Amino acid sequence: MADLLRRDGRGVHPDRDFPAYKSTALRHPKRPLVPLHDPETELTAPFLGSGPIGPVDADLTAQHAGAPLGERIVVTGQVRDGNGTPLAGQLVEVWQANASGRYAQAEDAHDAPLDPNFTGVGRCLTDEHGTYRFTTVKPGPYPWRNHDKAWRPAHIHFSLFGTAFAARLITQMYFPGDPLFPYDPVMHSVTDAAARERMVAAFDLDATVDQWATGYRWDIVLRGPERTVFETDLPSDGEG
Amino acid sequence: MATQVQGQEQIPSQGGHQEPSERRSQALTPGQTVGPFYGFALPYEHGPVIVPGGALHVHGTVFDGAGEPVPDALIEVLQADPQGRVGGLFGRCSTAPAGRFSFTTVRPGATSDGCAPHLAVMVHARGLLLQLHTRMYFPDEPRNAHDPVLAKVPDDRRHTLIAVADQDGLRFDIRLQGDGETGEGETVFFDV
16 A cells, blocks of 8 residues: 555645636536545556656757757756655656747647747656756746736746655746736635745756856655654564 | 736745755645646657557546536546556546547556545646546446445435446546536546
């Protein structure tokens, strides 16, 4: 049986019924969720055999013949669980708009140029310290139709699996100081200000590469096991 | 004019490195919607083929609260192998362009927690701010009667978790939101 997951702290996630984000209106359950305690399947992490991951998968600026337009950046951080344990070997998937705010997906009708040298999809595995690292360009903000003059703040989408299906996280990383924050209902669906801060990366001089790219650091914390068993917790021998 | 969602407060950025002394009980990173444009990124070629050549074909449609198909959802499945071992069998399928998904797989064995054979099913979608967990159980499965998860589901809602046999295999439709005040017909989703 897999480790049970901590159940505390999940209140940071958005309420699925969030009227300011209009598309939630018909897509949130009305009935209360049914408790699912200690389920073996959901407490297991999927083994992801989606093929080998090469260096170019983590360098979104090197996937085409030429360099993409835009501000070259490094985005790095640690993936750990809520007990502070670094998560090594974790698949991290990212996707984003290009520097003009346009996704390389046919359905994106935003009148901004596509970049033939930028797809905007990356993935990597965290190293032994739980660290991931991508090279990319800073995505542009883009308009959507949620309300009048609706623009999403620039963001990179992240997908993580953690140590259990129930620890799965899909989220978005934002950039510090974006003036669009106060107007964005997706970000504000996280109602706790401190929790919103945890979706915002920090400019990081250590991650900055001289003459090449500015650096951003963004750590990600996933649900972790209920308790960590330390040696001192184990029963001692021979004591009555 | 655009209105602010909440006050004008500036959101400071994430702090620097964590000190070792802070490495207990850390606050979780919140989730956000998968958004509309993940179709060029997350689906992969063999995502809907959990087991190549598998005899089980599971398919369905995701519906919203108006009964309309949801063409921008992403379904992920985790299931046990025929021996009941969980972990190796994972699938991913987009519902583009018509709200439909399908998986080729094998019938799972029972896991050791006493549950009847099932598929753990996760839904991501535009307009869904946080993923939803549900399960697909098998029709004509006597072990369903003793399943500890199904036992906690109200009688009148249990049918939403049980697939229906049809000419294409097993159909498992997912209704994100039911009708009326009471959400009639809504798929059971789990607090995991």
